[in-house]
Amino acid sequence: MCCLTSLRGCTPNTWLDDEFVTKITKISLVTPPYHSGVVESAGTWMNLGFVYIAGSLRQSGYKVDYYDAMAHWHEWNEITARLKSFAPEVVATTAYTASIVDALELLRLAKEINPQTITVLGNVHATFCYEELLNDPESPVDFIVRGEGEQTLPRLLDCLNASGDAATIHGLAFRRNNEVVVTEAASFIADLDTLTPAWDLVEWPIYSYHPKPGSTLAIVSSSRGCRMNCSFCSQQLFWQRTWRGRNPESFVEELELLRDRFGVNVVMLADEIPTLDRARWEKILDLLITRKVGMKLLMETRVDDILRDEDLLEKYRLAGVEHIYVGVEAGSQALLDLFNKGTKIEQSKRAIDLINQADIVSETSFVLGMPDDTPESIAEIVELAKYYNPDMAFFLAIAPWPYAELYPKLKKYVATKDYRKYNLVEPVLKPVNMTLAEVEKALGEAARTFYMHKFKNLSDLSPWKQEFMLAVFKILVNNSYLAKQMHGLAAGNENAMPQEIKSILHAAGVPASGRAPIP
Ligand code: B12
Numbered sequence: 001m002c003c004l005t006s007l008r009g010c011t012p013n014t015w016l017d018d019e020f021v022t023k024i025t026k027i028s029l030v031t032p033p034y035h036s037g038v039v040e041s042a043g044t045w046m047n048l049g050f051v052y053i054a055g056s057l058r059q060s061g062y063k064v065d066y067y068d069a070m071a072h073w074h075e076w077n078e079i080t081a082r083l084k085s086f087a088p089e090v091v092a093t094t095a096y097t098a099s100i101v102d103a104l105e106l107l108r109l110a111k112e113i114n115p116q117t118i119t120v121l122g123n124v125h126a127t128f129c130y131e132e133l134l135n136d137p138e139s140p141v142d143f144i145v146r147g148e149g150e151q152t153l154p155r156l157l158d159c160l161n162a163s164g165d166a167a168t169i170h171g172l173a174f175r176r177n178n179e180v181v182v183t184e185a186a187s188f189i190a191d192l193d194t195l196t197p198a199w200d201l202v203e204w205p206i207y208s209y210h211p212k213p214g215s216t217l218a219i220v221s222s223s224r225g226c227r228m229n230c231s232f233c234s235q236q237l238f239w240q241r242t243w244r245g246r247n248p249e250s251f252v253e254e255l256e257l258l259r260d261r262f263g264v265n266v267v268m269l270a271d272e273i274p275t276l277d278r279a280r281w282e283k284i285l286d287l288l289i290t291r292k293v294g295m296k297l298l299m300e301t302r303v304d305d306i307l308r309d310e311d312l313l314e315k316y317r318l319a320g321v322e323h324i325y326v327g328v329e330a331g332s333q334a335l336l337d338l339f340n341k342g343t344k345i346e347q348s349k350r351a352i353d354l355i356n357q358a359d360i361v362s363e364t365s366f367v368l369g370m371p372d373d374t375p376e377s378i379a380e381i382v383e384l385a386k387y388y389n390p391d392m393a394f395f396l397a398i399a400p401w402p403y404a405e406l407y408p409k410l411k412k413y414v415a416t417k418d419y420r421k422y423n424l425v426e427p428v429l430k431p432v433n434m435t436l437a438e439v440e441k442a443l444g445e446a447a448r449t450f451y452m453h454k455f456k457n458l459s460d461l462s463p464w465k466q467e468f469m470l471a472v473f474k475i476l477v478n479n480s481y482l483a484k485q486m487h488g489l490a491a492g493n494e495n496a497m498p499q500e501i502k503s504i505l506h507a508a509g510v511p512a513s514g515r516a517p518i519p
Contacts, residue, residue: 029065031068052149217266234404399422
């Protein structure tokens with residue numbers, strides 16, 4: 001029996017009714033062309049998961065087209081052309097919740113181009129929402145990979161090529177005989193240093209960090225996992241509260257390779273908590289310093305780890321750490337407790353002060369639009385943000401991931417199931433005393449007020465930070481989802497803009513009118 005006949009009659013796919021004789025040799029890994037205009041305004045970011053998966057598929061003998069349609073800002077006609085030209089037997093895509101609609105559209109397109117195409121979907125949304133996705137009679141998804149893809153996808157394809165039974169492969173979900181088959185969970189990859197990311201398949205010229213014109217940006221990973229309990233987040237669930245760190249030497253050698261072979265000079269760490277193991281992290285910092293790697297690092301970590309590492313922060317800076325995001329998330333202790341953050345307000349303030357004192361850019365975000373929020377409570381958060389005094393603050397709309405631990409408490413306030421809006425920018429939860437439009441307006445106002453305050457006090461920052469902040473401000477004014485709100489600052493509302501800010505902006509050459517988002 002052909003491998004794929006075992007799926008017969010279980011999906012609406014016409015190809016499953018025919019004998020599938022083609023051997024799988026070529027796989028397209030395509031990112032969905034989704035855009036929300038937040039982080040994207042700060043840079044063009046690669047899909048690291050696909051770089052890793054491309055590497056392991058290649059090792060297993062498959063030809064891979066790693067095609068970052070998202071980062072290319074490609075439209076459907078361009079995606080069609082690329083799929084037709086590579087003519088893969090398998091098209092695989094990836095989705096967190098906000099990008100799931102476009103991911104499904106992409107797989108639909110792949111089937112339209114060639115109904116025999118086998119489609120695969122992975123990442124956090126599919127890992128948790130496989131029932132909803134596979135039970136849709138119009139679903140264009142043949143296989144869902146739950147969890148890490150580097151081992152599961154080659155195993156699945158090898159199995160299909162060998163006419164095996166996909167139900168024997170761990171980490172999958174798919175339909176068979178009108179039922180969703182969920183296989184045993186795959187175990188996490190034990191040694192991350194054995195993985196072989198396909199850096200040579202990356203189309204390097206498009207990846208850049210916009211505050212540093214001319215830079216070449218990579219996303220890298222020094223660890224995987226999260227042991228925290230934040231009830232609004234997905235990552236501790238995805239990693240089942242485990243954590244694995246790479247060997248410091250192997251990680252730093254990878255940065256050197258990226259620098260020497262591909263000209264990378266800025267990296268963002270994809271790690272949830274790169275600092276979790278202090279000894280390992282210090283070793284990484286020491287290697288970056290002694291080997292003069294000369295790379296700028298952008299990273300995220302926990303408030304607690306910054307407090308723990310107070311005596312190491314000088315090393316962070318010397319090693320090239322230039323930007324640290326810490327998730328403060330809430331403005332009241334009660335909300336911090338609801339979010340299970342495990343931190344206290346004063347700890348967050350202290351952590352941000354320490355990052356600032358180390359002359360590293362500090363960034364945080366506040367999750368707003370909760371059921372009991374009001375314009376006044378949001379305005380209070382802005383005051384708190386000013387008190388915390390990060391260089392950058394983002395005022396986000398809570399996105400109720402349907403699989404998050406907090407979801408049951410938020411469910412009755414969910415105003416839309418349009419997942420495209422689950423991007424932390426567009427409000428999807430309706431507070432009791434606010435409309436969605438009011439939430440959106442209040443979040444915009446929050447950003448505007450915060451940055452107005454920031455720019456009034458720009459001269460408090462070190463010279464390089466002032467320069468950085470002006471570059472960021474130009475991006476916010478011209479190219480981000482905040483452009484509309486920020487315009488009152490840059491040009492529109494004369495009364496709202498003090499003369500000194502006008503002068504700063506004028507000197508920095510911030511234009512009066514905005515441009516289209518960065519393509
Ligand atoms: C890098 C990153 C980005 C990049 C994306 C780059 C890209 N081209 O995809 C940028 C900066 C553009 C980005 C943007 C956004 N992001 Co983001 N991002 C991350 C981050 C920090 C790291 C992801 C990563 O590289 N991980 C490392 C790789 C190795 O792991 P992985 O991606 O999970 O992939 C593995 C598995 O999931 C699986 N897998 C994944 N896909 C597939 C596909 C197949 C076929 C298979 C077989 C397997 C598979 O195999 C991979 C290898 O093991 C995560 C947080 C985190 N620490 O993970 C947030 C995160 C993914 N982002 C998130 C969000 C919300 C967003 C935004 C909506 C935020 C915003 N408003 O700006 C936007 C939306 C994007 C857009 N275009 O507008 C959320 C998603 C939450 C959710 N549950 O839906 C996360 C989890 C952050 C968080 N804690 O909430 N992001």
